[in-house]
Amino acid sequence: MRELAKKRVCVVGAGAAGLAAAWSLSRSGRFEVSVQEEAELVGGVASTVSIALPTAGITRMNDQVRCGAPTFRNTELLFEAFGSSFTSMPLRVSIGTGEARWNNTQATPFILRMRPEIRRFRRLLELIRRAPARLGVALPIESVLRVGRFSEDFRHRTLYPLMSLFFASGVDSMRVPATVVAALFLDEDSRLFDFDAGTLLPPFATVVVFPDLAEVYARVAAALGGCVHTGASVTSVARSARGVSVKRHGSAPEAFDAVIFACSAERALGALADPSPIERLVLGSVEYQEAVLVTHVDADYIRRHHGVAPDSDVQYYTRNDPSDPARIEVSMHLGRFQPWLRGEGPDVFQTIEPIGAISADKILLTRRARHPRNSTRHFLRMLPWLRFIQGRRRTCFAGGYTLMNTHEHAVVSGLAAAERLGAPYPFADDPAARAQFELYRRAVHG
Numbered sequence: 291m292r293e294l295a296k297k298r299v300c301v302v303g304a305g306a307a308g309l310a311a312a313w314s315l316s317r318s319g320r321f322e323v324s325v326q327e328e329a330e331l332v333g334g335v336a337s338t339v340s341i342a343l344p345t346a347g348i349t350r351m352n353d354q355v356r357c358g359a360p361t362f363r364n365t366e367l368l369f370e371a372f373g374s375s376f377t378s379m380p381l382r383v384s385i386g387t388g389e390a391r392w393n394n395t396q397a398t399p400f401i402l403r404m405r406p407e408i409r410r411f412r413r414l415l416e417l418i419r420r421a422p423a424r425l426g427v428a429l430p431i432e433s434v435l436r437v438g439r440f441s442e443d444f445r446h447r448t449l450y451p452l453m454s455l456f457f458a459s460g461v462d463s464m465r466v467p468a469t470v471v472a473a474l475f476l477d478e479d480s481r482l483f484d485f486d487a488g489t490l491l492p493p494f495a496t497v498v499v500f501p502d503l504a505e506v507y508a509r510v511a512a513a514l515g516g517c518v519h520t521g522a523s524v525t526s527v528a529r530s531a532r533g534v535s536v537k538r539h540g541s542a543p544e545a546f547d548a549v550i551f552a553c554s555a556e557r558a559l560g561a562l563a564d565p566s567p568i569e570r571l572v573l574g575s576v577e578y579q580e581a582v583l584v585t586h587v588d589a590d591y592i593r594r595h596h597g598v599a600p601d602s603d604v605q606y607y608t609r610n611d612p613s614d615p616a617r618i619e620v621s622m623h624l625g626r627f628q629p630w631l632r633g634e635g636p637d638v639f640q641t642i643e644p645i646g647a648i649s650a651d652k653i654l655l656t657r658r659a660r661h662p663r664n665s666t667r668h669f670l671r672m673l674p675w676l677r678f679i680q681g682r683r684r685t686c687f688a689g690g691y692t693l694m695n696t697h698e699h700a701v702v703s704g705l706a707a708a709e710r711l712g713a714p715y716p717f718a719d720d721p722a723a724r725a726q727f728e729l730y731r732r733a734v735h736g
């Protein structure tokens with residue numbers, strides 16, 4: 291009898307958000323869950339690839355999502371529940387080139403010159419935090435900094451390159467709402483690192499490095515039993531007072547009581563048979579952009595363009611396009627935060643949106659990644675209205691895009707969607723995790 295009383299929930303997408311939602315629903319014992327994932331593997335952009343390294347054989351590496359901040363407590367607890375853990379390490383960056391080079395461990399001449407503006411920036415962030423939230427959301431940081439007469443060197447060669455480490459796109463950093471920038475630097479619960487009045491990014495900043503993500507998410511999927519279907523693309527979701535009808539490519543429609551869309555907003559909107567005007571507005575307001583990610587072993591490229599020897603302890607390198615300072619290239623030394631990549635083989639790098647030519651014979655993998663923009667439009671036209679489509683018409687929306695597109699937000703979004711349908715939040719006993727969850731729930735579910 292109890293089995294019959296279980297609510298049937300379809301989760302569309304088996305990335306971090308979808309798997310967190312499905313795990314939370316199924317552990318509550320009150321739901322019968324079915325996860326539909328169109329790819330052959332679970333994890334979504336939290337992917338791990340096997341790559342043949344010259345002289346070192348096959349190596350596995352997280353080639354998209356790879357690290358986070360110490361505030362990612364829900365992610366940490368989810369990983370621990372499946373026998374994995376973070377590795378915490380000091381964050382080392384090398385920003386800019388030539389005379390505009392700076393890092394977070396030394397007082398370079400450039401950063402010494404930027405110090406008065408760094409201090410002024412801190413005061414500005416405090417002001418932004420006190421301003422009405424809507425104003426701070428409506429104004430991109432670039433407009434605020436221009437009005438405040440911050441120099442091009444501060445904007446394009448100091449602040450935006452640092453932000454681009456987290457948003458993985460240089461051009462986009464300048465469009466991030468001022469309020470969001472203030473939160474990233476100053477908010478107790480969501481800041482990525484402490485504010486340093488000397489070097490902006492403190493010398494003791496830490497980054498948490500994720501374990502083999504394919505392994506973790508395969509374990510989550512295995513724990514869910516046979517309810518995770520890969521190679522299953524959802525093409526249409528029709529909702530009525532009686533229930534939800536989910537159609538997969540090549541299969542007959544299946545009936546459910548509720549659906550959680552844990553795929554991108556554009557895919558959710560595309561699959562909805564009858565989106566309401568507000569669903570169209572909210573989901574249609576998420577802007578996506580593409581970035582090219584090149585994984586390579588071209589150490590000369592890094593040396594040539596950054597003047598930093600790859601054997602230093604730097605993990606991140608950025609540089610501005612000489613002809614357009616707004617365009618920022620980000621490179622990562624993958625071995626620096628994937629300890630298992632260190633060893634016999636060559637140094638492995640990933641360059642996002644390369645400005646120069648990486649030697650073709652040193653390229654291991656090229657990917658185009660599509661990700662949501664953290665623009666003012668996103669925060670003005672999507673976020674304030676998102677709560678009005680959550681839990682309505684038997685539907686919830688989860689995914690990193692629902693807040694700031696971090697792995698933590700993806701995991702929390704899944705747990706919040708599951709809670710919205712009646713599954714208890716699993717990490718209620720952990721104050722730090724709970725704080726992240728409540729912050730998200732207030733912003734996204736109202």
Ligand SMILES: Cc1cc2nc3c(=O)[nH]c(=O)nc-3n(C[C@H](O)[C@H](O)[C@H](O)COP(=O)(O)OP(=O)(O)OC[C@H]3O[C@@H](n4cnc5c(N)ncnc54)[C@H](O)[C@@H]3O)c2cc1C
Pocket residue numbers: 302303304305306307308326327328329332333334335336354355356357358458522523524525552553554557561583659660661688689690691695696697698700
């Ligand atoms: C290149 C890249 C690097 C990133 N790096 C980091 C990082 O280092 N740290 C960090 O915190 N965040 C990072 N992020 C942010 C990232 O988006 C989140 O970390 C998080 O993993 C996203 O999870 P998700 O479940 O919301 O979405 P996804 O991982 O995109 O999962 C959505 C899933 O839905 C599936 N799907 C889509 N449509 C359908 C359909 N119609 N039917 C069935 N299945 C469907 C997709 O195949 C996919 O598996 C990165 C993002 C990108 C793009």
